Amino acid sequence: MKRAILLLGVVCLLAPGVLQGAEKDVYIVGVDAAFPPFTWVEQGEFRGFDVAVIQAIAELAGFSVEFRDLPWATIITALAQGKIDLIASGLTVTCERDRVIDFSLPYWEVDQAVLVREDSVLNAITAFNGTVVGAQAGATGYQWIEDNLVAQGVNIELRAYETYDMAIRDLENGRIAAVLCDTDTAQGFVDAGRRVKIVGIVKTGEQYAYAVTAGDPYGLLPRINAGLRRLYQSGVWAELVAEYFPGRPVGPVPLKRTAICE
Amino acid sequence: MNGLGFLLRELPWFWRGALVTVEVLGGVMGLGVLLGLTGAVLQVYGPPPLPALVTGLERLLRGIPPIVLLLLVFYLPWDLPPLVVAIVALGLCSAAYQSQIFRAAIQSVDRRQAEAARALGMSAPQAIVYVILPQALRRAIGPWSNEFSSQIKDTSLAYIVGVVEILRQARYVISYTYGNSLLIYGFCALIYFVLTRAGNAVLYRLEARLWVPGFERRLLGRRA
Numbered sequence: 169m170k171r172a173i174l175l176l177g178v179v180c181l182l183a184p185g186v187l188q189g190a191e192k193d194v195y196i197v198g199v200d201a202a203f204p205p206f207t208w209v210e211q212g213e214f215r216g217f218d219v220a221v222i223q224a225i226a227e228l229a230g231f232s233v234e235f236r237d238l239p240w241a242t243i244i245t246a247l248a249q250g251k252i253d254l255i256a257s258g259l260t261v262t263c264e265r266d267r268v269i270d271f272s273l274p275y276w277e278v279d280q281a282v283l284v285r286e287d288s289v290l291n292a293i294t295a296f297n298g299t300v301v302g303a304q305a306g307a308t309g310y311q312w313i314e315d316n317l318v319a320q321g322v323n324i325e326l327r328a329y330e331t332y333d334m335a336i337r338d339l340e341n342g343r344i345a346a347v348l349c350d351t352d353t354a355q356g357f358v359d360a361g362r363r364v365k366i367v368g369i370v371k372t373g374e375q376y377a378y379a380v381t382a383g384d385p386y387g388l389l390p391r392i393n394a395g396l397r398r399l400y401q402s403g404v405w406a407e408l409v410a411e412y413f414p415g416r417p418v419g420p421v422p423l424k425r426t427a428i429c430e
Numbered sequence: 431m432n433g434l435g436f437l438l439r440e441l442p443w444f445w446r447g448a449l450v451t452v453e454v455l456g457g458v459m460g461l462g463v464l465l466g467l468t469g470a471v472l473q474v475y476g477p478p479p480l481p482a483l484v485t486g487l488e489r490l491l492r493g494i495p496p497i498v499l500l501l502l503v504f505y506l507p508w509d510l511p512p513l514v515v516a517i518v519a520l521g522l523c524s525a526a527y528q529s530q531i532f533r534a535a536i537q538s539v540d541r542r543q544a545e546a547a548r549a550l551g552m553s554a555p556q557a558i559v560y561v562i563l564p565q566a567l568r569r570a571i572g573p574w575s576n577e578f579s580s581q582i583k584d585t586s587l588a589y590i591v592g593v594v595e596i597l598r599q600a601r602y603v604i605s606y607t608y609g610n611s612l613l614i615y616g617f618c619a620l621i622y623f624v625l626t627r628a629g630n631a632v633l634y635r636l637e638a639r640l641w642v643p644g645f646e647r648r649l650l651g652r653r654a
Contacts, residue, residue, distance in 0.1 A: 201602055201605075202601050202602065202604075202605035203605065204605060204606045204608075208602065208605055208606040209602040209606070210602070210606055211439065211440060211442075211443060212442075212443045212446070215606075236592060237592060237594060237598070238591075238592045239589060239590055239592075241590060242501070242504065242590060242591065242592070245505070246504075249505065249507075251509065331601075331604075331605075333604055333605065333608070333609065333611055334611075336608075336609075337611065356608050357608050357609075359608075360607065360608030360609060361609075362608060362609055
């Protein structure tokens, strides 16, 4: 018993050092598998751009990963508490999140697309004046409308949806005039033949990055940043972008981070 | 490919989701019977501090929404697999409700039977195990089947802690096909209906077969 207590004391003393250099056999990568083309599950298998990139980086850096699906509602707190080791799921860098988790360098940039009904005459300006518009609750599109339109006293009604699929359904049925969502997601709905079209882009320049538990206990961030660099140099990055985002221009990664937090 | 094509292609995975749902349900109901029955016996027959303690616990658990309980267990500082989190959280919740089913069933057995058993020389535990419970449990099947039907649907909340059951599987297909919600959710409704109906059919038969002679019973289309 005494020895156990002594051992515990030693471990506690060493813990920060031990953790910093610690290695895990398999790192648990959290994804919200309902966010194509970044992450999804098809026939029981994890797919998507982020899944492919993390697999490629893990192979380069010599570590193993296992993907675990967690809904948005729990994914960030799960990472903050160390229940998962990494998030790779089209996660936007924000200062609120930066306080509880640590981000890699950004690898992707998106803006917000204005979606209206296929047969609508609204444009990006008229769609947001005296109309009812929708976005997924908690998503950046929702936040943008609230901060830049609702809070500024623009005559607009903002409806929150559990998923973008539901917002698009209401848009198709004429219950709302416009939906604001990430450009890649918007393109996905258009390509899938939903009765909507993109009439404008709001340049928000959000950046996606991978994220680890605060303090990066397994030293994953340097390996991910280096991995992104090597993927770009070797041309694998361009292949992956072409596979998941046909026609999208390819720029060098990692990107320079724009969000500056205290 | 159209929505139906996607649905057919994903059928094996819906089957798997259904199995996970049944797994969660089995765990939840099993834990519920174990804790619920123990709780009920303690509530009725336990020595002084226990009935009050059990009652307090039961009131507390019945006053917490299952989804909140799921999140509480999920955020416990131990690394529990998602399935275990779901079974523990929903199982505790169900145990509280089941304890009331069993308590009512125990109290529906005439107390003179217990007195008669004691007069015959049985100890109190013997009277409970050999005289009260065999009758009470048979009478509990009806209300228990209601709890079963209710729990089978509550398993759909388990997705929030990362359990890939029927509804999460549905979300996968809806998100990567960018649509087909009506079809896919309709299919989910069908799976839940079939599971609930099949489970209840078994329970109704059990109820008819184990009917306590001398009591009213529902007509089930066949004589027991």
